[in-house]
Amino acid sequence: MLNHGNPSVYATLTAECAGQQNPDFFWALHKYLFENQDDLWSANREYYVQTAVSFGVDQAQFETCYDGTAGLEQVMELDNGRRQRGIFSQPQFDINGYIFVGAQPYATFAEALDANLE
Numbered sequence: 001m002l003n004h005g006n007p008s009v010y011a012t013l014t015a016e017c018a019g020q021q022n023p024d025f026f027w028a029l030h031k032y033l034f035e036n037q038d039d040l041w042s043a044n045r046e047y048y049v050q051t052a053v054s055f056g057v058d059q060a061q062f063e064t065c066y067d068g069t070a071g072l073e074q075v076m077e078l079d080n081g082r083r084q085r086g087i088f089s090q091p092q093f094d095i096n097g098y099i100f101v102g103a104q105p106y107a108t109f110a111e112a113l114d115a116n117l118e
Contacts, residue, residue, distance in 0.1 A: 007040035012075045014048040017065035018057045028055050 011033040019026025029052060033040065039047070048066065053059045065071045086099070093100040095112045 017062050018052050
């Protein structure tokens, strides 16, 4: 099994591969996959390919990325970097080294951002 679970890895890989074609594809798929997380537990390669294609991604180019090793290696490298920084659950937010764990009220973010802008 991969570090942060196969559904998360392949959802991330899907967004990354789509984003290589167009950053708008990354964000559209990121949003869709996040909103449909329950579907990911039973998702297979075909699910990810068809989902990406339904957003307008070129299938051949997507499959080359998805099936290749470079995209998966990049996703795993990002995951390992997250773990080395002590981030083991999500959501977590890093604002100049200050880690916020879990959902936070707007005021918490505003205070941290304002402090970093000074």
